[in-house]
Amino acid sequence: MNIRGKAYIAGAFEHPTRNAVDISLGQIHADVARGALADAGIDKKDVDGYFCAGDSPGLGPLSMAEYLGLNPRHIDTTDTGGSAYLLAVGHAARAIADGKCNVALITLGGRPKASGRLSVGVPASNAPEVEFEVPYKPMLAAMYAMVARRHMHEFGTTSEQLAWVKVAASHHAQHNPHAVLRDVVTVDDVVSSPMVADPLHRLDCCVVSDGGGALVLVNPEIAKSLSRPKIAVRGAGEALGHANGGKVRLTSSAAVHSGAAAFEEAGVRPSDIDYASIYDSFTISVVLALEDLGFCEKGKGGAFVADGNLISGVGKLPFNTDGGGLCNNHPGNRGGMTKIIEAVRQLRGEAHPAVQVADCSLALAHGTGGTLGSRHGCGTVVLERE
Amino acid sequence: MTATPDIGPDAYFQQQLEAGRIQIQKCDSCGAHVFAPRTFCKSCGKDALSWVDISGKGEVYSNTTVRKKPEDGGDYCFALIDLAEGVRMISTVVGTDPHDVRIGMPLRAEIEDHKGAKRIVFRVEEAGR
Incomplete structure (x- = not known):
């Protein structure tokens, strides 16, 4: 079933905190739920669909429904790491189109910073194949570093090209008062920052931050009754990638499939997109995703992001105008929710004026969760202002 | 089976x-x-x-040097190795400075003690051997 015109994002809210010292995880979820419902102008009692992922405390939706006081008739707890919220938008839109619910709430919260649990290991440490990796001291940045090095080897991509992703994000973050990092950086700043795992420097890595976000999706009748701009979910795709029994390829990701599915359902092409939120756990994540989504040819991602091409008002594809995970916020080590929220801001014309894309009517949001180069899940959504 | x-x-x-x-x-x-x-x-x-x-033959498919302070064990090599048999496995290269490991380097597998168990590691194969 095609979801075009059958579900709308009516509410979006990003928690302002980046360091939730005295705020519980449950409270973050509640704060963002209330924020998104208020943004939409919808009463909590009307929520009949609830979507959350592995970041929510307790046992999936049970604990959160209790805490939030929800009585959903449809629930979904699909978890693909940080991209889960992209998948949730697709699932919520389909559930609404299918009549399973009319008002869907999606929440994310995390406080790795305040809790002192900085995630540098490999997600889902009880995955069946991890025992064969543990003797070699795996860490998240090391996997992405191997992706970057192989990309450089095959296509001649350079550290300076990767650095442009961070430079663009920093140009946007300077206008975001909530961003963790607001200083504009240069290519030289990035490549001269300390090496974490060759060839990735500290400034090639996203921030670790607390916070969260929420979305409210509604059916067309409700969307029409609200005073907010109508943001349609025009297409959604999801796909998994993995080591494939010792045959892993580092230079492409599941975005090849999630992107193709989303574009096909939306009936548009990458060249139609006015603004893109691209998951930026590391600079290489963006380069790989842009290639896999079809914004440029495979292997040309480095050249595509260089020279400010991702900077709003400067380049051809404005991206992550909130500063992204590289500068603004990567709440709970899961950057998917904030990607959708900034896309919604752009489509509503509510991004910061300095980074707002003129006449932004078609946006893409893309997430890469788990670990690129091994177990990962991608979700892509195409959103449209009607 | x-x-x-x-x-x-x-x-x-x-x-x-x-x-x-x-x-x-x-x-x-x-x-x-x-x-x-x-x-x-x-x-x-x-x-x-x-x-x-296995034949023991392999080569570096990709690698990184994870930077660690000396008091945390120092820099180490983390790599994906292509075995001659056509499978790719995560491992490490020993006997060579991690910073000198390069994609495509020919390797030979060996077994080493690691934290009370055995693990597979790889050593750079010298030319002519």
Whole structure:
């Protein structure tokens, strides 16, 4: 079933905190739920669909429904790491189109910073194949570093090209008062920052931050009754990638499939997109995703992001105008929710004026969760202002 | 299941390592080698996996040097290695400065003690050997 015109994002809210010292995880979820419902102008009692992922405390939706006081008739707890919220938008839109619910709430919260649990290991440490990796001291940045090095080897991509992703994000973050990092950086700043795992420097890595976000999706009748701009979910795709029994390829990701599915359902092409939120756990994540989504040819991602091409008002594809995970916020080590929220801001014309894309009517949001180069899940959504 | 020992494949793999043998699985049906250990072939889906010795030959597919302070153990090599058998595994390269490891370097597998167990590591194969 095609979801075009059958579900709308009516509410979006990003928690302002980046360091939730005295705020519980449950409270973050509640704060963002209330924020998104208020943004939409919808009463909590009307929520009949609830979507959350592995970041929510307790046992999936049970604990959160209790805490939030929800009585959903449809629930979904699909978890693909940080991209889960992209998948949730697709699932919520389909559930609404299918009549399973009319008002869907999606929440994310995390406080790795305040809790002192900085995630540098490999997600889902009880995955069946991890025992064969543990003797070699795996860490998240090391996997992405191997992706970057192989990309450089095959296509001649350079550290300076990767650095442009961070430079663009920093140009946007300077206008975001909530961003963790607001200083504009240069290519030289990035490549001269300390090496974490060759060839990735500290400034090639996203921030670790607390916070969260929420979305409210509604059916067309409700969307029409609200005073907010109508943001349609025009297409959604999801796909998994993995080591494939010792045959892993580092230079492409599941975005090849999630992107193709989303574009096909939306009936548009990458060249139609006015603004893109691209998951930026590391600079290489963006380069790989842009290639896999079809914004440029495979292997040309480095050249595509260089020279400010991702900077709003400067380049051809404005991206992550909130500063992204590289500068603004990567709440709970899961950057998917904030990607959708900034896309919604752009489509509503509510991004910061300095980074707002003129006449932004078609946006893409893309997430890469788990670990690129091994177990990962991608979700892509195409959103449209009607 | 053909020629599969009466313990799970994960445990058998480690048991062989402890006994000084590096074995991976090969599908009797389609001929594909399989790693990590499992009970069925990822290529054809059949459960006809046999354990075979590896040639020991490999090369670096990609690698990184994870930067650590000396007091935290120092920099170390983390790598994906292509075995001659056609499977790719996470491992490390020993006997060479991690900063000197390059994609495509020819390697030979060996077994080393690591935290009270055995693990597979790779050493750069010198020309002419």
